[in-house]
Amino acid sequence: MPAQVGSAVCIVSGGLDSVCYAATFARRHYDICMITFAYGQRARREIDAARYFARILKSKEHKIIDISFMKGLYGNSNALTDSKQKISKEFAQNLVVPIRNAIFLVIAGAWAMSINARVVTYGAHLGDVQHYSDCRPEFARSMAEALNIADVDTISSGHRQQIEILSPAMEGLEKSQLLKEGYAILGDRLFRTWSCYSNGVNRANKYLHCGVCESCISRKKAFTAAHIHDRTRYATA
Structure with missing residues (x-):
């Protein structure tokens, strides 16, 4: 077994992209610690998915951080926290959750x-960068610089080390490429991820992906592009 190459804090929503990327860091022999945020999102099932993958990936620790107060600040600015708004099939500005x-x-x-x-x-991933500013590599690099400046004295003294922020987009990966890497590691367990922007559709006491929101459609397209049979259960094909 190769030696650990360090620790990585992996932000994992429970969705396809973040789970696949965390899995690649586990495979790279990082000692991973997962962190998931409850920010008032409609899709609470993604948090349960994150718990499952924390066990599968043997995350050293998994923190679920309650910042649901953010929903009150967001108001009606986005459809992911405001249940009164319709979730679109294609990208729309109300899918952007501010910063x-x-x-x-x-x-x-x-x-x-x-x-x-x-x-x-x-x-x-690269497919996010067109519409979501806080997914772009330049944003991630700027955030890392700001965080390191904020703690520069303890970094300079050697008490702490600089951190690097990494994402699939920074490695030049499209969603389907990321999916292939994740599937090679996790296999059919990957279908336990939750991508749907809604909290699911109840059919016979089981919750299915809606199949028609922008995120479900992106999930379907990624499996098709990756040439992987999509075993996700959708309420609408």
């Missing part, structure tokens, strides 16, 4: 520095 990744990265960065982790990861 969500910035909030996640700051909190994950604080934990990473506290445990002397070298890396913070999140699941932003």
Whole structure:
């Protein structure tokens, strides 16, 4: 067994992208610590999925951080926390949760520095960068610089080390490429991820992905592009 190469704090929502990326860091022999955020999202089932994958990936620790107060700040600015809004089939501005990744990265960065982790990861891939500013590599690099400046004195003294923020987009990965890597590690367990922006559709006491929201459609397209049979159960094909 190769030696550990350091620790990584992996932001994992329970969705396809963040789970696949965390899995790649476990395979790279990082000592992974997972962090999941309850920010008032409609899709609470993704948190249960994150718990499952924390066990599967043998995460050293899994923190579920309750920042649901953010829902009150967001108001009606986005459809992912405001259940009165319709979730669209294609990208729409109301799918953007204001600076969500910035909030996640700051909190994950604080934990990473506290445990002397070298890396913070999140699941932003190349397909995200067109519409979501806080998924772009330049944003991630700027966040890492800001976090390291914020603690520069303890870094300079050697009490802590600089952190690096990494994402699939920064490695040039599309969603389907990331999916292939994740499937090679996790196999059919990957179908336990939760991508649906809703909290699911109840059919015979089982909750299915809705199949028609923008995220479900992106999930379907990724499996098709990756040439992997999609065993996800959708309420609408």
